[in-house]
Amino acid sequence: MSAAHMGRAAALILATLLASSCVSVSVTVASKEARRYNFRFVRHARDAPAVSYYNYIVVGGGTAGCPLAATLSEHSRVLLLERGGLPYGNRNVSSEYHFADALADTSPLSPAQRFVSEDGVVNARARVLGGGSCLNAGFYTRASAGYVRAAGWDARLVNASYRWVERALVFRPGVPRWQRALHAGLLEAGVTPDNGYTLEHLPGTKIGGTIFDRRGRRHTAADFLRRAHPRRLTVFLHATVSRVLFRPGGKKKPVAYGVVFTDSVGGEHHVYLRGGGGGGKNEVILAAGTLGSPQLLMLSGVGPRVQLERHGIRTVHDHPGVGQGVADNPMNSVFVPSPVPVALSLVQVVGVTRFGSFIEGVSGSQFGIPLHGRAAASHAVARNFGMFSPMVRSRQLGTVPPRERTPEAMRRAAEVMRRLDPRAFRGGFILEKILGPLSTGHIELRSTDARANPAVTFNYFRDPRDVERCARGIQAMERVVRSPAFARFTYANHSAMDAAFRRGAAHFPVNLLPRHPGDTRPLQQYCRETVMTIWHYHGGCHVGGVVDQDYRVMGVRGLRVVDSSTFKYSPGTNPQATVMMLGRYMGLRILRERWIRKGAEDKH
Incomplete structure (x- = not known):
């Protein structure tokens, strides 16, 4: 297998991973699917009143909206x-083994709506009750104490809110051999x-x-409901909000008093705040x-x-x-081919390094797809990447820089995949x-269509x-892969690995790309030209810039x-x-403010 073929294969394998009125809101016409999951x-x-x-x-x-509404x-x-549907009954959401399929689904009802950033990197935004918790790799970890202090949050309420989340859907994972080797390798590499x-x-x-239980079943933010x-709660699915309604505030700020949303058949509905x-x-x-938002x-x-x-x-x-x-946290990766089968x-x-890099791993590249010969490998390519899929075209073609990830480049890489020995799919990514x-950027409107990205x-x-x-x-990932702890999952002579990463046997892993003339910083080049997303984008309504410390939009009311x-x-x-914690935390804060204000009004 040539170095170029293995390099392209490595990049492509990663594609698989990675109511009538307020007095009648007790819902008498829940859908059959909703009733099945006790969401009456x-x-x-389309059944919403006008x-x-x-x-x-x-x-x-989503991840914040469900715990917020429940609270x-x-x-x-x-x-x-x-704007999306229920996550339940969809194996692409509920099963760990079909994690990649949800992201590869381009149908109008997919829980993931694809978008391509102006940088040329394909990404996804959630379109399902439960939000990103229905699409992600399931890892659950709190923010640091320093982050909580910097945010100005009440630490005791934060901890109570985290615990509320964790009682509902967080589990201790069973750690297979590959992950145990990664754990030990990180320690040997100095991430202590x-x-x-x-x-x-x-x-x-x-x-x-993790939000996956021992049976590989995903639990999501929708479970908070x-x-x-x-x-007291009504949920409308397939409801796309087109605008928030404001009335003039006279000498005061404009006041939000409701929203307009459209159902899946084009019907328009108005919802107003009481009072x-x-x-x-x-x-x-x-x-x-x-x-x-x-x-x-x-x-x-407002903008x-x-x-x-x-x-x-x-x-x-x-x-x-x-x-x-x-901003979007950039993800870079290396594929480590394994001489032995690797569990999903x-x-x-x-690994939380002290220089500002976080290192994680995923294994079992086939994601539960049996590969028996070249025909099956070709089928896996078609199924998980889509032969002409935009996901492969611009998100996962890590062998070319983002802006060069064209349909033709994708087709060439997919052709290479067809010719690969199935063993090339065996291994994992760090x-x-x-x-x-x-590094930060910005969001701009393309149109006035709320459904469009x-x-x-x-x-x-x-x-x-x-x-x-x-x-x-x-460099830290290189030390992990070369550590004795990881030896079981690497080739003893490193020949297959060196071929995969296109660098001499003394240096592993490296750039998958052809060297640029005069380049003296191959790792920096590797970072820039193999950048992908890890779906952790954030910002656009910063505290102190758009909203205040109580998350109220500055310049308007309500x-x-x-x-x-x-x-x-x-x-x-x-x-x-x-994000889940914040939904619970702010729900409690808002209710507390409400009853403090009500108590003050009652005194008068």
Whole structure:
């Protein structure tokens, strides 16, 4: 097998991984599927009344929106609007063995909606109740104590909120041999101390939690809705919110008083806050994610005036910070071919380095697909990558720089895959992402269609400090692979590995790409030209820039944003735990504010 063939194979294998009114919200017409999972308050948006009223309208039933809505329903009438469907009954969501299939699905009803950043990297955003927790690799770890302090959060309430999340859906993983070897290899490579199994974010090497149970079944943020008050919560699925409604505030700020959403057959529905909003109690809360929340703010007239006017949107509040400071943690990886079969495992072990790089691993590249001969290998390529799939075309073709990942390049790489010996698929990936990152970009509207993806630019590796962190991370990965602890899963003479990474036997692993003339920094080049996403994008509605410390949108009233778009940096090694925690945390904070205000009003 040639070096070029193995290099392209390595990049492509990674493709597989990686109500009527507020008094009738007790839902009498839940769908059969919703009733099957005891979600009697969940309905299809086409069954929604034309006009309805609630105390809280939560836009986005994702990783933050589900725990937020469940918490608010403890004492208030809540409507949760989700543009996707239920995650239950879909094996691509529920089964660990079909993790890659959800991301490869390009159908209109897919739980993952693909988007390609302006940098040329294909990514995905969730379109399903439960959000990104339905699509990710399941790793669960808290943010560091320093992150919590910097965010200005109440540490005791944060810990209580994490525990609430963990009781519902976090498990201790069974760690197979490949992951155990990675754990030991990280320690031998100097990523110390050994922190064992812990949910805390600590320097060194650890085993984290997972949202997959021992049967390989995924548990998602949608499960939090089982804790909701069933007569106070209504959930509408396939409901796409097109704008937040504002009324003039006179000499005061504009007031959010409702939203407009469209169902799957084009019917338009209006939902209003009880009492008209703006009184400090009833609110619209955006939890639509890093892309969705800034996009919806701009579609509603809250954003940079120049951009709004370009699309004919009336400016409610000129807010230049909306859509700015968006970042995506870049992922770079190396494929390690194994001389022995490797069991499937998603992320279970992480090395938290002291220089700002996080190292993780996934193994069993075939993801439960039996490969028996070249025909089966070809079938696996077609099934998981799609012969002309945009995912392969621009996200996973790590053998060419992002902007050169054309359909033709994808077709050539897929042809190479057909000719590979099935043993080329045997092994695992060691991945790294960098802390932060420091490089940031922006989101802009492409159109006024709320269903369309906005234009997203992440500016990967624009800051040279990000490149340096990545290069040091690659060096640490090299030490892991060459460690005695990892020897079982590497070829003794390194010949297959050296062929895979196109560098001499004395240096492994390295650049999959042809050398550039005069290049003196191959690892930095490798980082820039093999960059992919690890789906940890964030920003666009920063605390202090777009929202205040209580997550209220500055410049208007009756509107908050509670999701990953408020983060300046991605928390911990993997953000889902903190996004879930934030939903619970802010739900409790909002309810507390409500009853303190009510008590003060009663005294008067």
